Amino acid sequence: MSFRNATSFAGIAIVLVYVIGSGLWVNTGDSWYANLNKPSWQPPGFIFGIIWPYNFVVLGIAAFAIGQRASKPVALTYMAFFALSVFAALFWAYQFYRPHNLTVAAIALVGTAVLTLPMTYILFTISVPLALAVVPYQVWVAIAASISWRYSQIN
DSSP states (O other): OOHHHHHHHHHHHHHHHHHHHHHHHOOOSSHHHHTSOOOTTOOOHHHHHHHHHHHHHHHHHHHHHHHHHSOHHHHHHHHHHHHHHHHHHHHHHHHHHSSOOHHHHHHHHHHHHHHHHHHHHHHHHHOHHHHHHHHHHHHHHHHHHHHHHHHHHHO
16 A cells, blocks of 8 residues: 555544544533533534534545645644544543543643644645635634633633
């Protein structure tokens, strides 16, 4: 298998880990979550059902495109930041929904937002339209980090 194909498939695998990990740990239907004080700027629940499928699809397309179009060092750099950002996001999900460590979770999500910045920059060097398609994910993660931080303050 060529480096380009291996990198593209690795990017898709990272997205699948993100999807599966989120599905395992995120649980907004239990009484603990329902009883939390919610930040005033938290969007309604149906928004999550719209944005996350979009985010996952766009992240998969971006990862595949990076693997196919970027130079080896750029592709490896992108995939490293992508994998670290997914790890941080899943660490947030676990800390928030399982042991309920809201402050640790918030710090992890801030880390996720920071780690997505170089990803977005790299995408702009490869494809402006693709980078623009990923910007909503960057914005979403930043908003989610602020919401998570607020949860840690009011609960």
